[in-house]
Amino acid sequence: MLSTKKGKSGGIFNTVELGTGILLHYLPESKWKTLSIDVFCKIPAMANKLAALSLVPRLAARGTADLPTMQHISRFLEDMYGAAMGADARKVGPIQVIRFGIDLPSPAHLGWDISGKSAGQLVSQAFSFVWDLATSPNLRDGAYPQEVFEVERDEHRRAITGLINNRPYYATLRLMDEISQGDPRGLPAWGKLPDLEQANPRDTWDTWKQTLSQCPISIYVVGEGAGEVAGFLSDYDLRFPCARSEQVVDISKELDPPPLPENVLRVEDFLPGEQTVLCMAFGTGIREGDPLLPAMLFCDGILGGFSHSKLFTVVREQYSLAYFSDTIPNTWRGLIIATSGISDSDRAEVESLISGQVEAMKKGDISDKEMESIRMGLVRRLMTEGDSQTALVMRSLSHEILGGIATPQALADAILKVTKEDVVKVASQMELKAVYTLRAKEDAVEQAHHS
């Protein structure tokens, strides 16, 4: 029995400390038909270990000690009424986060076809499965089986190189890669391909064991039955492959982003295709935790966050130059990133139009109508996070790691107080930092051959 503390951690979740550096956040709520359980391991990004650690969730999904193949796992999930497993690696700011999770139909609604399993059994089996994914993979002689490792390495490499199939997403990744200029904090969650080639089954397991013994862990349980899971966990023996350290890694010391380029960085890649993707990164100097963050989100909204924002209205509707032209904020780096799919010959015109809209914001060219529609849009976006289990969990996890405002409601309250002067103040700090263009190569348009 590990439970030591209980209470609200400034958010909407009930929080219990299950052990040193292990927090359970649970939210019993009957409006959903899904019970969602996730285990997140939070790891300061170490450049040479990113690639190997990003393989861990793939290897976990290939088998646990109790369910040694993916076929066993899949049949177990089907028996759990089609529960869905999730295992992946991502970055929240500079922190690598390895997730293991399960979404299962709420046992409360299975009564009509429960076939002998009690709701309690389903819930405990679901959690044990997730914990096994994290801590008890299928091993042979103390390492991942070599043949499984090789297949997963190949698939992982294929997934990374295949990112180019989604060109707008790939373009933003390349932009972030260039802007980080080799700094390990800016590397993507899967690290670097050469490091993937260096990884081996034994070292990868050893690294993961060590990581598990030291990293802070957050467990999230959301949905009808979350209270029962919390009760079950109060007596559950959370076993680790290596003794859990009494002192976990302090990730709060690792949060500074790499510096942005001093001058505007310009990079072009060429790819056969029909559409060029233009990505522009604007530094704002406003990061998570800054009192002006709500105004920075407002700036993003006015420029390109909505289908009534300046870029949509001007680049798409007024000039017909793009189907998509929008922005996303990166609150860890303090960036607003504009992405547009355009004809290659329109690059200079679109870049000039986007920069022109930023300049307009700096001059205060923002109508009251724009202010109010963006305010309502941001509040709607935030408040409807409460309808999504995933959105609530990701908001809370991001707060755990990066700090800042804890809940969608609190952030919406702050949005309500933002003035036009605040927005202009942030806009006046906006500075173009990088332009990345994934140029469609006109002389290599693909053709289909019908035999």
Add this chain to the structure above:
Amino acid sequence: MQLNKRTILKNELLKEEIHGEVIDGIKVFVLPKRGFKRKYAEISVHYGSNDNAFIPNGTGEPVEVLPGIAHFLEHKMFEKQWGEAFSAFAGIGASANAYTANNYTSYLFWTLENFAQALELLMEVVFSPHFADQSVEKEKGIITQEIRMYHDQPGSRLLKETLSSLFLKHPVRLDIAGTESSIKQVTKELLYLCHSNFYCGANTSLYMAGDFHPDEALDLAAGIISSRGLKPCRPPERIRPDEPEEVGGDVRVNMHVPTPLLQIGWKDINLKEGRDLILRETSVNLLLELMFGRSSSFFRKVQEEGLADRISFSYEAWPDYGFAIVGAETTCPDKLRGMVFDEIERVRSRGVEPKDFERLRRTLFGRFITLFDSFDTVGQVQMRLSDTGEDLFSYGSLLKQLDLDTVMSGLDCLDRERAVTTVIADSGKRSKDTSRLEQEQ
């Protein structure tokens, strides 16, 4: 679901209800969702990219219109005499969107507040067209970029090429957005022609979901619909070409992809209607999962050999066409294709394990339950089911009745004689296997 008066369907265990009523020809559905903040509405017009030939009401003369016109129309419906509707939605706190599929065009919004105003605006978007020459011309640049965007997506390209080879005449073979050349010929007159024929009450459904009282929502819809004074109407007769049973040849697309993409498509000629159509769609999808799903022996073999870590599959049925597809990203497309065909023959001769079927049937029950967490998907499924005479809860009972014999009968749609293969690969790189497709050429 009979909708001649207000009707309530209930599932006690799921604690879900769907309320419905026909108002001035429009089928209206309400899904009350206690505790949710988002309020959602979607109008679905039974008109899609496949409806390129029809006999306009009152003329008796068939007309053929340009590919992509339904999609073009969807884009232009947000433009009004008073301005642009996206901004109008934003001005009352709502976010709007729309999409065009092969058989339907949908317009939707979600909001926290001002639901009544947003619903009124949505009705105006759908039923009050305003097209001007200049704005029609302007839209061509935007849609050209949309076509190019999809053209650069290997996944979209794969399906498009498969369908265009699988179907020799049926318009499902055409791109939903049309071509750069077809959209250049679109005029406001053509848009008005299509709108006046298909955008009528009897060809439309409205779905609303959120934390509101269903009677109040139905009353609100009734007030807004009746204030528009929609005239009684019926949709035009749709013309479909006689699709032969044969299929076209295999396709190879040269495109910059790091790993080749394979897709096999089968044309189904055993077409159904009503409940039989839903039963067939459900059972063939279950059959595909039994053969190629993650718990199958086939998938285990594919994975152990490092051929692919994901196999996608689906079956789609409509009264006038049906098709199944199986695909993967794989370094050995030819080898994997051979394995897929062999597996179908193995299952045809040896069948499947009843316990595997029972496990997957249980999975379908679970998915049916969790479906209710997604407002929009529930609406899309309900509106489509209502056009077949079914509803969401009768679909639940259909799942209970599903048996292995019915599922196995779906094998008839996986006939090798009616299959085509599409491979997208970079011609600068060679697949690990020597592609038979290349040899054929």
